[in-house]
Amino acid sequence: MLEEILAQPAALERTLARGLRTAAALARVIGKRRPKLIVLAARGTSDNAAQFARYLLEITTGIPVSLAAPSIFTLYGARVDVRDALVVAISQSGESTDTNLVLERAREAKALTVGITNEARSTLARIADHVFLVRAGRERSVAATKTYTGQLMLCYLLAQALGATIRTDDLRRVAEWTQAALTLAPEIAERTERYRFMERAVVVGRGLNYANAFEFALKLMETCYVLADRFSAADFLHGPIAMVERSFPVFLFAPPGVTWLGMRGVIRRLQALKAETLIITDASHGAAIAMGSPTLIVPTKLVSTNVVPAELFTPIPYIVPAQLFAAHLAERKGLDPDRPRTIEKVTRTL
Amino acid sequence: MLEEILAQPAALERTLARGLRTAAALARVIGKRRPKLIVLAARGTSDNAAQFARYLLEITTGIPVSLAAPSIFTLYGARVDVRDALVVAISQSGESTDTNLVLERAREAKALTVGITNEARSTLARIADHVFLVRAGRERSVAATKTYTGQLMLCYLLAQALGATIRTDDLRRVAEWTQAALTLAPEIAERTERYRFMERAVVVGRGLNYANAFEFALKLMETCYVLADRFSAADFLHGPIAMVERSFPVFLFAPPGVTWLGMRGVIRRLQALKAETLIITDASHGAAIAMGSPTLIVPTKLVSTNVVPAELFTPIPYIVPAQLFAAHLAERKGLDPDRPRTIEKVTRTL
Numbered sequence: 101m102l103e104e105i106l107a108q109p110a111a112l113e114r115t116l117a118r119g120l121r122t123a124a125a126l127a128r129v130i131g132k133r134r135p136k137l138i139v140l141a142a143r144g145t146s147d148n149a150a151q152f153a154r155y156l157l158e159i160t161t162g163i164p165v166s167l168a169a170p171s172i173f174t175l176y177g178a179r180v181d182v183r184d185a186l187v188v189a190i191s192q193s194g195e196s197t198d199t200n201l202v203l204e205r206a207r208e209a210k211a212l213t214v215g216i217t218n219e220a221r222s223t224l225a226r227i228a229d230h231v232f233l234v235r236a237g238r239e240r241s242v243a244a245t246k247t248y249t250g251q252l253m254l255c256y257l258l259a260q261a262l263g264a265t266i267r268t269d270d271l272r273r274v275a276e277w278t279q280a281a282l283t284l285a286p287e288i289a290e291r292t293e294r295y296r297f298m299e300r301a302v303v304v305g306r307g308l309n310y311a312n313a314f315e316f317a318l319k320l321m322e323t324c325y326v327l328a329d330r331f332s333a334a335d336f337l338h339g340p341i342a343m344v345e346r347s348f349p350v351f352l353f354a355p356p357g358v359t360w361l362g363m364r365g366v367i368r369r370l371q372a373l374k375a376e377t378l379i380i381t382d383a384s385h386g387a388a389i390a391m392g393s394p395t396l397i398v399p400t401k402l403v404s405t406n407v408v409p410a411e412l413f414t415p416i417p418y419i420v421p422a423q424l425f426a427a428h429l430a431e432r433k434g435l436d437p438d439r440p441r442t443i444e445k446v447t448r449t450l
Numbered sequence: 451m452l453e454e455i456l457a458q459p460a461a462l463e464r465t466l467a468r469g470l471r472t473a474a475a476l477a478r479v480i481g482k483r484r485p486k487l488i489v490l491a492a493r494g495t496s497d498n499a500a501q502f503a504r505y506l507l508e509i510t511t512g513i514p515v516s517l518a519a520p521s522i523f524t525l526y527g528a529r530v531d532v533r534d535a536l537v538v539a540i541s542q543s544g545e546s547t548d549t550n551l552v553l554e555r556a557r558e559a560k561a562l563t564v565g566i567t568n569e570a571r572s573t574l575a576r577i578a579d580h581v582f583l584v585r586a587g588r589e590r591s592v593a594a595t596k597t598y599t600g601q602l603m604l605c606y607l608l609a610q611a612l613g614a615t616i617r618t619d620d621l622r623r624v625a626e627w628t629q630a631a632l633t634l635a636p637e638i639a640e641r642t643e644r645y646r647f648m649e650r651a652v653v654v655g656r657g658l659n660y661a662n663a664f665e666f667a668l669k670l671m672e673t674c675y676v677l678a679d680r681f682s683a684a685d686f687l688h689g690p691i692a693m694v695e696r697s698f699p700v701f702l703f704a705p706p707g708v709t710w711l712g713m714r715g716v717i718r719r720l721q722a723l724k725a726e727t728l729i730i731t732d733a734s735h736g737a738a739i740a741m742g743s744p745t746l747i748v749p750t751k752l753v754s755t756n757v758v759p760a761e762l763f764t765p766i767p768y769i770v771p772a773q774l775f776a777a778h779l780a781e782r783k784g785l786d787p788d789r790p791r792t793i794e795k796v797t798r799t800l
Contacts (some may be wrong), residue, residue: 137516144688162529166514166516169660300649307525321693323690328679330563340672343675345675366790441692442694
């Protein structure tokens with residue numbers, strides 16, 4: 101798992117370089133036939149990437165997005181009207197039976213289809229009209245890392261193809277920031293000692309980093325067997341915060357930008373409750389650092405411009421400290437993050 | 451909270467009787483202007499009702515549904531193109547600032563709007579084109595119960611207005627089944643003793659009962675301070691099941707119908723891991739009962755016909771044992787479920 105975390109900057113560069121052509125081809129099709137709806141179908145870590153895409157695409161393109169509930173197609177056999185939609189399936193293996201079935205149904209309805217996968221020869225790659233490939237090499241750890249960030253990168257290209265203002269130069273810098281984030285490894289390895297006996301935790305994110313809260317929680321569950329629940333800052337205050345008592349561990353993604361005010365409110369509430377908070381933020385964001393809670397600072401300066409909000413490119417570098425945390429905590433707990441008990445890499449869903 | 455749980459059958463009857471007229475009026479409008487997309491906006495328990503509506507509406511009407519992420523409208527100020535959509539906000543108080551803003555934006559875009567709320571004089575009731583009222587009386591407990599089931603009832607009427615084959619007679623029987631479910635109270639009160647020291651748990655549902663998994667987990671978090679994570683049966687097998695060891699508590703909604711095969715697979719896996727499972731099912735469903743795990747049996751015979759799948763009307767009666775469980779467990783733990791620490795009834799989100 102650690103090896104695959106370290107491989108991410110190179111994988112992102114390759115994925116971006118080769119994905120640009122696919123994006124350009126897709127953009128030509130979309131120029132003629134703009135979708136009125138985007139449907140995203142995925143499971144597990146890929147579903148977390150879809151959660152990111154949901155925010156990214158609605159924010160940058162204004163096209164409504166629906167995260168598909170595959171069972172509606174597979175179990176209930178419903179005929180959802182997706183004629184005017186762009187239907188996107190995301191799957192590391194490309195062999196997720198239920199998300200592939202959503203794509204099949206979409207094809208039958210004459211919708212435009214896109215697949216995002218690691219495997220060029222998979223069923224998904226065969227049935228989708230357009231295929232974005234994650235060029236991350238074979239992922240051997242059951243806990244997905246490099247395929248998640250690769251999927252996120254391709255979501256940016258998908259947004260670009262749909263007309264969003266996303267500059268390729270900024271995407272190139274994302275790979276550099278990911279490299280910078282890896283330098284946190286020794287600090288994180290040390291910090292995990294404190295969490296040796298953690299059995300439950302909460303992860304909070306919002307907006308573009310909400311998906312990262314899902315992904316961090318999933319890594320903690322899969323590799324460390326920590327029951328980790330994930331909430332948006334807003335939903336967390338609506339009820340679940342009642343659980344939090346002194347020393348309750350809460351991890352927060354706190355980038356600069358529009359989500360900061362709400363996140364600051366959550367952090368203050370947690371500080372008053374004497375919870376054990378750990379904030380993932382970046383060097384540009386003095387406000388988060390100044391709150392006095394322990395922080396993991398992604399060593400990069402993100403730049404906000406007129407066209408791109410400050411946190412647009414944070415999700416990929418921000419998940420890196422979380423991946424490192426899960427991998428090192430698993431080691432501290434004497435567990436093998438590459439081969440969690442009970443589960444397998446490819447899940448076929450009834 | 452217990453008092454409000456007991457008030458549900460009567461509240462459901464009132465809500466149904468008065469809601470039929472609203473549904474008929476909405477049906478006339480929809481006859482002229484069929485929406486191509488349904489957008490649902492909500493927070494907290496109301497968001498769990500929206501999760502139910504998502505399945506119900508796609509299965510019974512075939513119109514794609516998107517669960518809105520309010521921050522996309524409120525924080526990112528995105529202009530999502532909802533012109534051809536039906537936009538539905540669900541809020542107990544009708545004063546949720548962010549979901550109301552989603553509805554305001556929808557009005558500006560000339561979308562058709564619907565509000566589902568407990569409060570006839572709320573902001574939400576004022577701004578929505580069509581208003582469905584939950585006739586449950588004032589809800590005093592911070593933990594919502596009778597407003598949740600009332601919202602579910604109105605979701606059926608919304609589906610009916612959109613042309614779904616949902617017979618009013620069946621909806622009337624839902625109130626009777628809810629009454630029958632309340633007879634489980636003594637059994638549940640006794641059973642909670644075993645869970646006195648439970649600190650973490652998982653709730654599994656799927657399809658139409660997936661929302662109930664969210665709602666049961668939220669009740670356990672708010673009223674019992676148990677960290678309760680909720681998963682669809684499919685996502686659970688994709689990774690989080692790795693956490694489960696001997697005696698790990700897992701609650702499952704296992705109605706008859708199309709989700710049963712997958713749920714049976716989950717139960718078998720959990721039995722092999724010697725987890726502490728408790729299955730919510732009904733008297734018609736011998737298959738679930740025969741698996742030998744402890745069950746809470748809703749004492750009703752659900753009937754499957756050609757037009758309605760067996761589990762279509764299970765979600766309201768099935769949440770009742772879960773509500774009772776949370777209320778009684780809170781009591782066992784010496785907590786006051788009506789006034790959880792830290793949180794308030796109406797949450798205004800930045």
